[in-house]
Amino acid sequence: MEFDTKTPPYRTGDKSSFAYVSARDRWPVIITQAIDDVYRSVTESDDSAKQEEGKKIIAELARLKYELQHDRQLTPIRDDGKADVSVYNHELEQLGTPNWFDIPWLFCECYLYRRINTSFSLSTHWKTYDVFYRQKINTFRSSRPAVLELAARYKDLITQMGHDRRKTEAGRDEAQRILFFEMCEICLWGNATDLSLLTSLTYEDIQKLQGSEARKASEKNILVNDLGDAYEVLKKSQREGKKERRVDIVLDNAGFELYVDLILAGYLLSSGLATLVVLHPKSIPWFVSDVVPGDFAAFLGALADPKRFYETPSDDEKLQDKTPPPLSEKDSADLGFLFQEWTRMHAEGQLILRPNAFWTYPGGYWRLPSVEKNLYEDLKNSELVIFKGDLNYRKLTGDAAWDPSTPFTEAIGPLGPGSGVNVLALRTCKADVVVGLTPGQDEEIREKEEGGGDGGARKWAWNGKWAVVSFSQGR
Incomplete structure (x- = not known):
């Protein structure tokens, strides 16, 4: 404290x-x-x-x-x-x-x-029982349409990157920048399926929150977007030819969100924007849907045999006498491509998991430099530390009642400028705290339907429909 x-x-x-x-x-x-x-x-x-x-x-x-x-x-x-x-x-x-x-x-x-x-x-x-595992794996199963869409898109992109030598260097750089933005926005809106909030939605409702059309419609709801600054940091280290270009991702939810996090990680490694990606899961079952190491293993197990995973009826489907439609050969091949890519990266030490008990301590990340010095010093070795989701954002800002026009760099305190840590927060808003807005922006959104109005509540920030992508250059 x-x-x-x-x-x-x-x-x-x-x-x-x-x-x-x-x-x-x-x-x-x-x-x-x-x-x-x-x-x-x-x-x-x-x-x-x-x-x-x-x-x-x-x-x-x-x-x-x-x-x-x-x-x-x-x-x-x-x-x-x-x-x-x-x-x-x-x-x-x-x-x-x-x-x-x-x-x-x-x-x-x-x-x-x-x-x-x-x-x-x-x-x-x-x-070692994970009381939330069943919910997490079932929600990943229900995300099948978006999973298949992204698998096909990812395979095409990686294949093109490996073969496309026609573009000029400037053309390749612009394509890389566009893809970085798209991958990060996929990661951003993947957080729309936070299980601790979706206590009453049907699987059909969850599917509507995912997919490319939903993402395009939501772009206008990104209130702060510092992706350009984060990209330049990674591009600069790539241009300088640094031998190790490390990116850390402090994970949030399992299931579909872990899937899109790995899509981003795979892209960063394949494009050369990173040579090492360190994933930070929680060490105990946490906030219903947060990633623990066992989720990573179960996730890869599902992709190793996608037909069995997606074609085997869930317990609820058995009760309703429903049978999932079979996967096409193309869908199976696309998911198999992902499995081979990610397991290779993991085996070669390019993609690693590094849990730490600090992530499940009480309180915010203002305490990190003083309470967990080894972790803090380790994060300084990263070109970019990406904090995923609402809880990580709350912890970065101390979950405090900041004026919404407070700069993000100020609200994250000891992890701001001069900290030695480059911070990127990808967050769909599901709690009151929000910073980095322009003066009057909060009041304007409050006047919208379900925005909170005169009731004194910032209800617009509770439902995951709005987002902020905030960057702080710490070194």
């Missing part, structure tokens, strides 16, 4: 904020879904000891839901041997052991998922 911005954070008790809506409406649904998932796994198990332990976890999650809905005091994280226990409990003590509905939103939401994880990490049979 001592390293945080002095700008007040958003709190769960603020009725005009999305924090209030999240604590009262979203979080009980998320806990209920977790309970349902464990119950389902308990009934599928034939191990009596695992069943009994699973029932105990269900009871603990039900108690957590009760505490939340009845605005009880937050209790200390039980000691499961992880280094962050003291971090959470020390901050909880500094906050005065508050209640659920009167606490900084960012800390409280991190605490919620850490509490959920503790029930599993203290068990014997469920220690």
Whole structure:
């Protein structure tokens, strides 16, 4: 807390904020879904000891839901041997052991998922269980139309880059710039399928949020777009012939968003804009849909045999007596091309995973230089660190109630100019905090339908329809 911005954070008790809506409406649904998932796994198990332990976890999650809905005091994280226990409990003590509905939103939401994880990490049979895995993999399956569209597009682009020698150098540079913009915007809008928010949408609704037509229609909703500055940083290091040109991606969601993140990573490596891409997943199941290392393995497993993955009915389809349509030979070949490309890059050390417990600590990234110095120094070796999604943006800015015209470089504090870290945030807005807007822009959007109007709420920033792409040159 001592390293945080002095700008007040958003709190769960603020009725005009999305924090209030999240604590009262979203979080009980998320806990209920977790309970349902464990119950389902308990009934599928034939191990009596695992069943009994699973029932105990269900009871603990039900108690957590009760505490939340009845605005009880937050209790200390039980000691499961992880280094962050003291971090959470020390901050909880500094906050005065508050209640659920009167606490900084960012800390409280991190605490919620850490509490959920503790029930599993203290068990014997469920220690590595990902209570959100089923939702993540099912949502990736439901993203089939957009997955196939991008697979075909990616294969064509990579093939063309390998064979097209007709363009002049200037022509190749312009094509590379355009492709960089397109790949980053695909990554940006891939975040539209954040599972922690989509608690009631159907799979058909999810599919409408994806695909090229949806992206083109959404370009006008990018309120800040610093992609040009980020591209120039990468292009400069390429022109200078630096032996290692590293790009880091601090991941957000699994499923379709991980897929588009790898599309971007593969493009950066194939184009020569990067020679190494470091992916930063979370170390524990987090915010429902965030990537953990196991998601990466499951994702590659799905692409290794796409016909089996996409043609096998899901549990819900079995209940509805539905059979997925078969994949065409072309679709299978396109996905096979991706699998071969990405596994080769991974095997050759060009594409690596580097989890760190810091990403699931409470609080914001203002603390990074002081709290996790090794990680901070490591990120300085990167030409560009891309922070994906809403939570990473909230953490970068301390989830604070900044004036929306505050420069992004100011709002990220110690990670701004002079930090030694080049920061690019790709974020669809799903929380109140937003910076870098022109004066009066926030007020203008509030006047639009569902924008918030005179109610004091910035509702336009809650639904993922608007986005910001913000860059800070730290070195």
